[in-house]
């Protein structure tokens with residue numbers, strides 16, 4: 430008796446096959462033919478109709494001028510479906526529909542080393558396998574089989590197989606480079622003689638998708654074992670990781686890429702090591718890769734030393750609170766989040782103070798104030814005459830606000846003229862739960878509190894255009910600097926510079942959190958991009974951190 434398939438994958442395939450409609454239909458057809466044959470009701474007159482057809486075609490070819498009918502029959506008999514019909518007729522007449530199984534070897538010597546001969550036709554496509562010298566035995570073995578490549582698709586070459594011959598040339602004692610040149614010099618069919626690995630690594634294709642947080646170019650990587658096998662990608666690309674068997678080199682495909690062959694990419698562990706190495710090196714060389722803002726450059730407190738009316742945001746009092754400064758962004762596991770009717774993801778506009786987040790938010794809310802809402806901030810200051818609690822602000826005692834800040838109930842908070850101001854996480858949740866689209870433009874350090882599986886925000890980074898364009902566009906419309914509402918006036922040179930510096934810093938620290946980047950150059954263009962993004966979030970499945978979907 431044959432051994433049953435041992436792997437879960439084989440069993441799964443077999444069970445699926447046995448239950449498939451197609452197989453059942455085939456068995457029915459088979460049974461019908463057998464039972465009809467048994468009743469002798471239908472039987473074929475001959476089993477060589479193909480031969481007869483060829484004979485008829487020969488006769489007709491000589492008589493095409495005789496009549497139109499001859500001509501028509503001549504063409505009809507050459508039609509593929511007519512020939513297919515006759516071919517099937519003959520196959521059935523010859524009872525050629527039983528599967529041909531190979532003979533079971535009676536006396537296979539169990540100790541005898543199994544050798545497999547694999548023939549592959551050489552094409553422009555690479556073989557999709559790498560070889561190496563086994564450290565212990567010195568033999569040439571298959572080191573890696575790229576998922577979806579020619580070797581993988583053949584199903585005959587596996588990791589660990591020992592290469593004995595290539596095109597009948599014994600490779601014993603040869604180096605991988607020698608073998609490579611044999612392969613390069615061969616044409617047509619390539620024949621491998623292989624000793625199969627003891628345990629075939631039947632790796633099931635993984636379903637992991639990651640978003641890359643760095644650019645990768647295999648041709649510039651001195652450490653990749655095989656440059657041709659590398660997969661290039663850009664920051665932000667979503668990659669399908671098909672194998673993580675190797676600690677240093679994963680196999681991946683770019684999501685949505687039609688090319689079925691996977692490529693090598695550095696594993697998370699390897700990439701983290703490289704980044705740490707680069708940073709240590711940069712620190713040794715005295716480079717300061719991280720743009721650090723001094724007090725006067727700091728956004729939100731540009732006039733902290735000289736002016737008394739300072740709007741001081743607490744976050745900036747401790748810049749080393751940047752929670753992910755030490756985090757090394759390599760790959761983030763992602764999954765698709767499908768839009769849920771009536772529950773909208775909050776839209777978070779992040780950017781340098783003054784870049785135009787308020788302007789964009791205001792324009793968006795104006796398009797449909799019933800749909801788009803922004804949370805009412807809290808303050809510890811006294812209510813002024815004419816103000817309504819819950820309209821401009823929620824007015825709460827200072828102690829209560831301090832308590833809530835301590836309990837991390839605020840996504841952002843700050844102090845201005847001795848009073849506290851802040852936005853609570855609960856007010857964001859309340860907007861989401863009431864079926865509205867929550868629009869936020871918090872300080873960038875609030876991302877820490879906002880980017881949670883509960884809120885699932887869509888983060889749009891509002892990027893300033895290059896300095897010259899920034900000045901040109903803002904000056905053209907006499908844009909007002911809103912750093913300090915009481916002293917609203919045109920942007921100063923220093924403030925324009927601060928926007929660019931602050932943007933560089935935000936990008937350095939938080940880029941891996943951005944779902945989208947909109948350059949606020951021409952306001953109308955930036956706004957139409959924002960509208961398109963908001964519509965996309967409502968209607969399309971989008972990639973989010975995998976933990977948000979589980």
Ligand SMILES: Nc1ncnc2c1ncn2[C@@H]1O[C@H](COP(=O)(O)OP(=O)(O)OP(=O)(O)O)[C@@H](O)[C@H]1O
Pocket residue numbers: 780781782783784785786787788789870902903906907908909910911912949950951952953955
């Ligand atoms: N693309 C643009 N072209 C010209 N002016 C712009 C553009 N975008 C914004 N502005 C103007 O720039 C000024 C600052 O914008 P806005 O108040 O929206 O910035 P902000 O990022 O919200 O800053 P803050 O956090 O200080 O409030 C406003 O007067 C706004 O109208």
